[in-house]
Amino acid sequence: MAAVRRGVVACPGCSGQMLVEQRLVVDVAADADFAASLARGDLFFFTCRRCHTTLQIPHPVLAYHPDTLPKFLFVGERGSHQRDNLELALELAGTVIGSGPVQIAHVDLSTLAGVVAGPWAARPSQPAADDVTDVPPPTGTALERLSALYQRIGDPNDDERLDENIALCRECLDLLAAEGAEFVDPAALVNILGPLYFTLRRSRAKRLLDSLRGSTVATVREAQRQLEELGAECDQAADPVQWAEIQSLRGTAHLRLGELGHRDEYAAGRALIESAVAVLAEHRPKTESLWAAAVNNLALAAFYGRESGDDVELALAIWHRLEEQWTEPGDIRNRIALMMNFDLAYSVRTEGTREENQRRGIAYLQAALEMIDGAAQPFLWGMVNNNLAHTLTRVAWGDRATHLEAARHHLAQAESVLTPAGSPVEWGMLQANFGVYYAGCQTGSHVDNIERSIACFGRALGVLTKADHFPYWAYAEIGLASVLLERGRWGGEGRPREAARRLEEVLAAPEIAAHGELRFRAHYVLGSARSQLGDVEEALANYRQGAALLRPESNPLEWGVIHSTLSLALRERAGGDRAADLDEALAAAEQAVQSIDRAAHPMEWGMVCYNKALIHQFRVDGGFAEEGDQALAAYEQALAILTPATAPTLCAGIATDLGTFHGSLGRWPEASAAFGVAVEAYEASYGSTELGRSRATEVRQVGVGYSLAAYAAVRCGDLPAAITLAERGRARTLRESLGHPDLARVAEADPGAHAAYRDADNRVAEAERLLRDVWIARGGVTPADVQSWENNLAADAARARRDRADAAARIRLLPGFADFGASPSYPSILRAAGHVDALVYLLTTEWGSVSLIAGEPAEVVFHEGVRFADLAALVMPGEGEDGLLAGQLFGSARFRGLLGTLAGSPFARVGHELGQVLRRRGCHRIAVVAFAPWNLLPFHAIAYQGRSLLDDFEVILPPSAQALSVCHARREAAGPASLLAVGDIDGVPQAAYEIAAVTAEFGAAVVGAKPELLARPAGVDHVHLACHGRYSLTDPLESELGLGGGTLTVREILDLRLFEDVQLVFLSACQSAISDVLDARDEAVGMPAACIQSGAAGVVGTLWSVADTTTALLAAEFYRGSGHPAARLRAAQLWLRDVTAKDVLARLAGKVPRDLVGLPLMDPSERPFADPWFWAAFVFIGG
Structure with missing residues (x-):
């Protein structure tokens, strides 16, 4: 049994997979944080790296201290039989002391925490269980016992000892009740202890109500019970102030429940507080603080229980009157509460302008901060900073970027004092406010900011629960759903279904009825989620419900944003009156632009202009040609605000759409200019990203933008610019890691x-x-x-x-290194092209495909009629249909037939048209940088009019020109060849035959398994892997090879730089040449790129699952040849295609494997492997 246990669980926050490591054996002496972790209660909480959600997973723990051995403390598996737990404990103890005798003390978690954190850790030389002792009960006479108990009662204001003091006080009163005759004047003692007991219990109830301490529905209900007991003990006539204070606290409990979603509690709370205020007002100024707190809460009852704007005005009137009449300047806490309430009311007030109201709220919070001594009252100081930041993130006037950065300052101040342990609710709201800040942040990488926002909302939801903190929980849920959708909008992994599920739960809660703004936000974001899911009718219903909650004069920003989004949904609507929908869409888009103040909200104004452009563009496609100029004007308005400098991610998407619109109209110079802006924005956005997953998100979009820009440059006649753009957008992450051939x-x-x-x-x-x-x-x-x-x-x-x-x-700056590490330039591409007879870029767009041939002069081959949509339909057709990719990954029954249909097709004509030009140029060895989805097709091996590119050319498929140069430089540094062959002998039937065949062609060869590969002997520069391969569609880094002795993943190859100084890696495995075409179309993410990134000069891989024996035959023929790997692979493929049954039998020397049992029965002159399915899957990638 290992000291740790690992397992994969699903994260409840993002549904991703978490690898969880549970510590089963803990040395308390070596792990100083173990006791503290137990005390904090987070030992069994595990955090998802992706969304920062925490998941509680109790597990067994065996704790020990070296000085106490062989004694152990053990917490067993929850729900397990005691016998099983004992066996597990003994097994774990054996990992510490072997087979010797042990003493196991079974404890529960709370006991374990107390023992480890207390005497056992402090005095480890003593037995653990014996060290836990209680203070002995007092002895002696009743008076002596009472005196001893009373002296143990600490400071009544010491919150940490409150429960202990209550218990001691109760013991004193019980002793007086039981043995009163032993005292001279027991009534006098009761008169001393009774009020103290009452005061302590009142303090406990107030603590349960304290939002700073994370009051929940359960704690408030308990406070209500205790306050009812205290109220029953009060005599209004004898002590009206005490009675009024308890009434006020009981009313406050109802308010707390109302705040936590139980709206029906407000009326009862208001009635109780009104009765208290009437009494407390009669006893002013003695009751000034109590009266002020009660009046404050009375206004809160009106505010939270509001049915209309009149109730907000009533609350404000009460608070302003309180502000005028308050005569106790030293009551800082209540005055701060009043100022925060002013901000709360002004944030939702509908009377007056929104700017005026928000300015008043901010002024009150700023004044509150000036009154607070942050060192003396850190929680209060943090809470006000948090509230001020919350208000600043929602400001509807002035420069939004300035307000957001001011919010960031106050959030940082709050973060310095608020903790999840000390003030969980405020800390949760702080994290949610951070989430809002990052979602709207206009500096840095937008993609980075979205990832940070998701993490912040995840942390908030780790402490805010639906049952106990409804409005705060709903606020965080809506925020998280919003940024999950935003992530998907700009190329990341969006989760519209998860977002919709979260929002549906929010809107289904009865408590949401009391929170109009939350209802609006939930409907708006749910509409966006349903729109992404294709549920247009439901999305429209949500947008309309959300819009009905707003007034354009009171909420111009929100009103404009939701009408802009409504216009897009109307554009997508399939049913109904199409003309009416488009008219309504245009009207909504124009209203949105008019509603939002450009100066106050430039980003939002730019986005609604962009949406308006999309509506006009759609109407142009629908027959309203005259609106083309209006679409272009709206695009230009959006891009005047959303520039590469101010909003690079947004700008890149908008400029790409504008360029596409120009292209659809045949305006190629204008399209080229727009794509140029998009490229500039892509560069700025990618350059500003810091988080690894954010950089991955950025590159998903980069290649597409560069491909479009390259095509537009072609149409403008600038071929060098087109080729340079194509290279710049290709395999960016690989380019960064490859270094430079001249290093x-x-x-x-x-x-x-x-x-x-x-x-x-x-x-x-x-x-x-x-x-x-x-x-x-x-x-x-x-x-x-x-x-x-x-x-x-x-x-x-x-x-x-x-x-x-x-x-x-x-x-x-050094002579001869002017291009080192710089972005690709046309001269550097030409230098790479010098390593082959022709360097070709094959790319496709919605307008068609082109082959760009680098050179002086450059040349272009247009492949009309082969558009991206055509290729996508071939590779990934509609639901329920088998496409090329499905066949490559899963070996569908239709795949071989589908492959056969490619001969003579428009896709094969592309190779034919390119070949005609290359033959005219006298080329023999060519390198083709194939953009997705071309890199999934064996385009070089598909016959058209009886011939393919492979018949006439040696074909290299480098990820980029730079990769071609680097791999060429590595190959030129080669020494004598030496082979390491690794095969999955048990898993692949013909692996042994293949290993024997390929090693026979090498003078120096080593045969091994994964351990030998990881410890590759010096001098080995060829690696042949005969095994199973599996490409992971969801996570290409987890694509793997099944070697003898274990699997080898892409992640391991990269981490270990496994193929440093290797000339060739032959991946004789299924699916070993597939790259990520779903998430990173023009990146090189897969097994071949990983091999090159880890040091290899070239890779042979396969595009689909290949037959074992034919692979072995091809591999042996490959190693039998000489010269460049591309030449040897071409010769081996053509040999396999053309070889006769007679020659194959001769090569097998009578040992016919099981998968070729029919071979002896064939006509000796028949070509058994002529079908491209057998040989076309193999490709050479490198230089």
């Missing part, structure tokens, strides 16, 4: 610059390794810990990237 020469020219570059490059690689590593959730690691770790790691990576860029700039 070895840099060491000779400037050793210091070389060392600085290598050091920074290694730090980048290490940071990226840590960011992509599988996250192991460990107990006690809090969301704040995860956030801090990620922030520090992202900062380290950003710092390393800057250092690498600085070192590259220094190197570029």
Whole structure:
């Protein structure tokens, strides 16, 4: 039994997979934080790295201290039989002391926490269980016992000892009741202890109501019970002030329940407080603080129980009257509460302008901060900062960016004092406010900010619950749903179904009826989620319900935003009167633009202009050609605000749509200019990202934008610019990690610059390794810990990237290194093209496909009629249909037939048209940078009019020109060839035959399994892997090879730099050449790119599942050949295609494997492997 246990569980927050590590055996002496983790209660809480949600998973724990061995403390598996727990405890103890005798003390969690944190840890040399003792009861006469008990009662104002003091006071009263005859004047003693007992219990009830301490429905209900007991003990006639105070507190309890979603409690609370105010007013100024608190709460009852704006005005009138009449300046806490209530009321007031009301609320909070001594009252100071930040994030006037940064300042102040343990509700709201800040933040990477926002809302929901904190919980749920949708909108992994589920739960709660603004937000975001899911009618219903809750004069921003979104939903509506829908959509879009103040909300105004442009564009496509100029004007208005500098992610998407619109109208110079803006924005957005997953999100969009820009440049006649754009958008993450082919020469020219570059490059690689590593959730690691770790790691990576860029700039100053580390340029592409006879970029757009041939001059081949939609339908057709990708991954029955239909098709004509030009140019070896989805097609092997590219050319498929150069430089440094062959002998029937066949062609060969591969002998520069392969569609980094002795994943290859100095990796495995075409169309994310990134000069892989014996035959023929790997692969493929049954039998020397049992029965001249299914899957990637 190991000391830790790992398992995969589903995260309840984001539905992702968490790898959880449970500590089963703990050395208390070595783990100083164990006791504290037990005391905090977070030992059994595990945090998701993705969304920072915490999941409670109780598990067994065996604790020990070296000085107490062989004694152990053990908490068993919940619900397990005691015998099973004993066996588990003994097994775990054996990992510490072997087979010797042990003493197991079974305890529950609370006992374990007390023992470990207390005497056992403090005096480890003593037996653990015997150290837990209570204070002995007092002895002696009744008076002596009473005196001893009374002296143990601490400071009545000591909140930490409140429960203990109540218990001691109760013991004193019980002793007086039982043995009163022993005292001279027991009534006098009761008169002393009785009020103290009452005061202590009142303080306990107030503590249960305190929102700073995280009051919940359960704690408030308990406070109500206690206050009713206290109320029954009060005599209104004898002590009216005491009675009024309890009445006020009982009313406050009803208010708390109302705030927590039980709206029907407000009326009862209001009645109780009114009765208290009447009494307390008669006894002013002695009761000034109590009276002020009661009046404050009376106004709150009117405010929270409001049925209309009149109730808000009533509450404000009461508070203003209280402000005027209050005569106790020293009552800071109540005055601060009053000021926060003013902000609360002014934030929802409908009388007057919104700016005027918000300014008043902010002024009150700023005045409150000036009154508070942050050191003396940290919780109060933090709460006011939190509230002020909340208001600033919702400001509807002035410069939004300025207000957001002011909010960030106050959030940081609040964060310095509010903790999840000390003030869980306020801390949860602080995290939710951080989520709102990051969602709207206009600085840094938008994608980074969305990820941070998701994490913040996840932390908020870790402490805010529906049952106990309804409005706060709903606020965080709506915020999280909103940013989950925003993530998907800009290329990340959006979760509209999860967002819809969360919002439906919010709107289904009866408590939501009391919260109009939350209802509006929930309907608005739910409409967006349903729109993304294609439920247009339901989305429209939500938008209309949300809009009905607003008035344009009171909520111009929200009103404008929801009408803008409503217009887009009307555009997508399939049923109903189409013309009427489009008219309503245009009217809503125009109303939105008019409603929002451009100066106050430039970002929102820019977005509604963009939406209006989309409506006009759609109407142009629907026959309203005259609206084209209006669409272009709206696009220009949006891009005047949302620029590459101010909002790069938003700008990139809008400019891409504008360029596409120009392209659809044949305005290619205008399209090229718009795509140029998009490219500039992509560069700015990608450059500002720090988080690893955010950079992955950015590259999903980059290649598409560059492809469109390249196509527009082609249509404008600028082929060098088109080729340069294509290269810049291709395999960006691989480009960053490959370094530079001239790095070895840099060491000779400037050793210091070389060392600085290598050091920074290694730090980048290490940071990226840590960011992509599988996250192991460990107990006690809090969301704040995860956030801090990620922030520090992202900062380290950003710092390393800057250092690498600085070192590259220094190197570029050296003679002969002007292009080092710079963005690809046409001259650098031409240098790469010099390694082959032709360097070709094959890309596709919605207007068609082109082949761009780099050179002087450059050349273009147009492939009319082959659009991206055509390729997408081939690779991934509609639901229920088998496409090329499904066949490649799962081997569908239709795949072989589908592959056969490609011969003579328009897709095959692309290779034919390219081949005609390349033959005219006298080419023999070509490199084709194939953009998605071309990189999934064996386009080089598909015959058209009886011939394919492979018949005439050696074909290399490099991820980019830079990769071609780097791989070429690695290949030129080759020494004598030596092979390591690794096969899954048990899993692949013909692996042994294949290994024997390929090693026979090498003079120096080593055969092994995964351990031998990981410890590759020096000098081995060829690696042949004969095994099963599996491409992971959902996580390409988890794509794996099933080797003898274990699996090998893409993540391991990258982390270990497994193929440093390897000339060739032959991946004789299924699906080993597939790249991520779903999330990163023009990146190179898969097994071949990982091999190159980890040091290999070239890779042979397969595009689909291949037959074992034919693979072995092809591999043996490959190694029998000589020359460039592309030449050898071409020769082996053509040999396999053309070989006769007679020649195959001769090659097998009479040993016919099971999958070729029919071969001897064939006509000797028949070609058994002529079908491309057998040989076309193999491709060479590298240089």
